Amino acid sequence: MIVDFQNEQNAADEKTLQLVEDVLLFIADKESVAQDAELSVSFVTNEEIQEINKTYRGKDAVTDVISFAMQEHGEGEIQIIGEEPILLGDIIISVDRGREQAIEYGHSFERELAFLAAHGLLHLLGYDHMTEQDEREMFAKQEHYLTEFGLPRTTE
Incomplete structure (x- = not known):
């Protein structure tokens, strides 16, 4: 699977981006996603995700992750049409909210971003x-x- 990162604010360092990509590839393998499938992951601010949430979902609130699927689904399976590369869609993650939730849940920022990316991919x-x-x-x-994968939820 090909993962395209949009990290304009440099909110995540290279090590974190690699971890998120590795988690996404791991899950894609477990879910039998085609190797030529593509998705985009964008890291944004609370303000940006609130605007996206308001514009596309009619909810004027900050959220942690939003996904926009490009494929039709039926019974949990992706419906493949033609031989073109599979465009799965976009995952948009609020880095600000990710930092807040990492503190709230008592685990690392990196683990929270991986969780949000996993949630978006599913x-x-x-x-x-x-x-x-x-x-x-x-x-x-x-x-x-x-x-x-090696990123269990910690409990305190």
Whole structure:
């Protein structure tokens, strides 16, 4: 899978970008995502994500991550049409909110960005949390993947 980073504010250093990419590639492999699939990850401020949330989702509030899928999903599977590279979509992460949540949850900023990226990728792959059951399944899956990768949630 090809990951294109937009990091205009230099909010994440190269080591963090590499960690996020490694986590995304790990999950993509576990989810059997095609190797030529592409996605974009943008790191933005609270103000920028609030504007995006307001414009595209009608919610005038800061959030931590937003995903915009480019593929249609059915029964949790990506529907592939043609032989073009698969454009999964965009993941937009508020770095400000990521820092706040890392402190709130008692783990590293890097772990929080990896969590948010994992959450965004699962959305692009068709997972959602509109019902309590779906939420339990999605969050369990992302925690499982992060733990298996070596980034378990710390508890204090």
